[in-house]
Amino acid sequence: MTVMVEGRSVDVSDGASAASVLQQALSGKKFKAVVAARAATAGAQTLLDLSSPLPDGCTALEPVYADSPEGLAIVRHSTAHVMAAAVKKLYPSARVTIGPAIENGFYYDFAVERPFSSDDFEAIEKEMQRLADARLPFERTTMSKADAVRKFADMGENFKVEIIDGIDADTVSLYTCGDFTDLCRGPHVPHTGFAKSSKLLSAAGAYWRGDEKNPMLSRLYGTAFADDKALKTYLAQLEEAKRRDHRKLGRELKLFTFHEDVAPGMVFWLPKGMLLRTILEDFWRREHLKRDYDIVQGPQLLRVETWQRSGHYDHYRQNMYFTQIEDDQYGIKPMNCISHMLIFKNDLRSYRDLPQRYFELGVVHRHEKSGVLHGLLRVRQFTQDDAHILCAPEQLEGEILNVIHLIRDLMQLFNFQFKVAISTRPEDSIGTDEAWELATNALIEAVKKADMPYEINEGDGAFYGPKIDVRLLDCLGREWQCSTIQVDFTLPDRFDLTYVGQDGERHRPVMVHRAIMGSLERFIGVLIEQYAGAMPTWLAPEQARVLTVVDACNDAAQKACDELKALGIRATADLRNEKLGFKVREAQLEKVPYILVVGEKEAQSGGVNVRLRNGDNVGLKSVAEVAAMIRADAEEPFKRGGMSYSFS
Incomplete structure (x- = not known):
């Protein structure tokens, strides 16, 4: 039969694998980046392991590349298996449960005597890298439910037995890489080498099947990518996200x-x-x-009959709070x-x-x-x-x-x-x-x-x-x-x-x-x-801070601050007897857009020396000029669209 692959017609013999067909149509470099294939028949599309034979009636075969969204999900799910294999090698008594791919990564839950922590990551990652370097094949087998139950029961994997018992099918599929065998529908990458660009990220607790009545498991989160460059980019993004974390900045900026x-x-x-x-x-x-x-x-409370009439009681009540007032029940909106x-x-x-x-x-x-x-x-x-x-x-x-x-x-x-x-x-x-x-x-x-x-x-x-x-x-x-x-x-x-x-x-x-x-x-x-806490000037709770160099400048600084306030600027004055460098640094850390310094020269001229939170030094300006600068800065974002900003 003939199968189309990326616009090319490929002659296929009976029983040919997806890999053999794709090898005929793709260059060596492109084929090396393929982790699975999607087969099209008259009735459906099926995602296949590369080692799988083409289904009957296959008319087209689409390669799934490692760096595609679908390919990344397969890489990450396969890496979860590699991680579980590493854990079983290092901690033989650990029992495995489930390990799916998730957005930007994967996790696997384990029943262990001692919950995992970041202290365990180095050893697990080292073993994962060893498995990746070995390029062990992922091998798929199918067996009856009864045989699978016996197999996992003999292995002491009671969680897998419970999963199999809940599957409504006569047979199940298993995947093996090295010494590790797991229950899985697949597909998986051809070999463990695709798990080399991976990193463990965190450990957490999780109840089995999300039910707090069930045992608490230890969950390992990780991520994986098609290559090291993509992994490094993502890890750098995670570090930047930590720096920008609103919970951290909310504490630091006292919001x-x-x-x-x-x-x-x-x-x-x-x-x-x-x-x-x-x-x-x-x-x-x-x-x-x-x-x-x-x-x-409107009010915060409405009688429960109102929520019943709207349909919220039937469709949304698990997300609502209720209270009793005298003989009536109310829903908090x-x-x-x-x-x-x-x-x-x-x-x-x-x-x-x-x-x-x-x-x-x-x-x-x-x-x-x-x-x-x-x-x-x-x-x-x-x-x-x-x-x-x-x-x-x-x-x-x-x-x-x-x-x-x-x-x-x-x-x-x-x-x-x-x-x-x-x-x-x-x-x-x-x-x-x-x-x-x-x-x-x-x-x-x-x-x-x-x-x-x-x-x-x-x-x-x-x-x-x-x-x-x-x-x-x-x-x-x-x-x-x-x-x-x-x-x-x-x-x-x-x-x-x-x-x-x-x-x-x-x-x-x-x-x-x-x-x-x-x-x-x-x-x-x-x-x-x-904005990493550095709010636009129009939205900044403190638009300007006036700092003094010496105590003799306090009156001039306070006067400048009062004049800015009168002009509609949100300003404060820092008159503490501290070193100027300390006060400037503190204002920068608190993301104040305009840092205004008053020394002897500025006090005599009635002006301020303007510094920006990014470290730029604008120089000596009058209070009126500074107010105009701040006003223009605040209004600038509104010029892009149909909105307007007004000082009050």
Whole structure:
């Protein structure tokens, strides 16, 4: 038979392996980078080991290269096996469980007498390198479930026995590299040499199958790449991410703190952090007023019957908190949509009143397990940049486009790139097929008109409607879930929302749920990491710090500070009897954009010597000139888009 490989036609004999076919079509250099193959038949596509024979009816064979996303996943999963082989060699009593590839790496869980720590990494990595240098083949075998159970039971691997018992099939596949055999579907790389560019990263505890009632296991995390250069680049990126970690910078810059003993997953905002947040909130409120939103606020608690009516109780209650007041049960709000609908119902609405755009920086609570809490990025109490637009169906596309423009403006302000996905109807949903189709088509058409590339994320919509999800990319290329636009025909129906149309009849509005920043806590956390704590001048809680050289300059420094404040600049004065170099260094570490020094010469002239936080020395300037510099610096990012900044 004939098989197509990257545009070439290859004659294939019966029983030929994927490797033999690819060798005929690819150069030696390209073939060495192949870790698996994808075979196409009339009915399906199948991922194969290179040693596997081609399936019957194969018409095309696609090489999977080690540096492709699919290839990297195979390299990482295979490296997890190599790591497990190394662990079993060094710690024979260790029992193995599962070791999947994950984003940017892999892990493997072990049952061991003593949990692993970073002290064990050197020995494990040395053994992994020995196995990689040996280029041991990954060999696949299949056997009956019963034989596999006996095999792993004889090996003392009770966790594998439990996994096999849960497999709904007559046979299972096993992979062997050297002395180590593991239960696995595959495919795997041809040999262990593909695991050479790897690194262990951390150790942690993990319950078997994620259930706290089960035994605690020891988890080893690692990463692997197609070559050493890619690995070194990633490890350097990890080090940079550590330097930018918002939790570390939040402590150093005195922006926020946590008290896990009294309020786990809830933020305590310190004065500088609260000022930063207030600046961001004030800007965002002004921006919404400019775009014809009405600012509203709803209560924190609503009777549980309201959440039952909306569907949140059935579909979302595991993420909610509840409380009892007298004889009534209340739900603490995890979002603001119900309150906004009730505000809409407060008056009789005409088509002339539409659209109604309600904006709220609403404090919400969501039940998150302690294991997923992560600084500002995952908390239990947060402020949601939330808005709901109630409009006539014919206005829907235009309103979605307006929100898309707002998203673009915000991303441009902070210089973020972003990706867009349209998430469609999940299995656990409410509403009619017709409503879902209308809503999904409206999102797709709006994204097309906005000329935004997008992908379809099947089955990941909200339970009441499809959505556009926007993931921003920070300076390290990491993705963060940020904005969302959700179209909802169902909740307006459940809450009997109506408006009087031109025909004098009652009509049902459609509701757009949208968040641009999303959680303010998460957004601020991302910003801290994006800028490594050195916030843009407009957002910096302290824009300028006036430093003295000697005590005799204190009055002049304080006067300069007061004049800056009067001109709308957020300034402080450091009058401590410390060496100037110490005070300058401290201001730089605290990421103050403008460091203003007052010595005898400056005191006599009524000016300040201007230094920037990056170390540049601008020289002697008057207070008015410095204020103008700071103002221009603050306004500069807003010149890129449709937003404006005002000093207050």
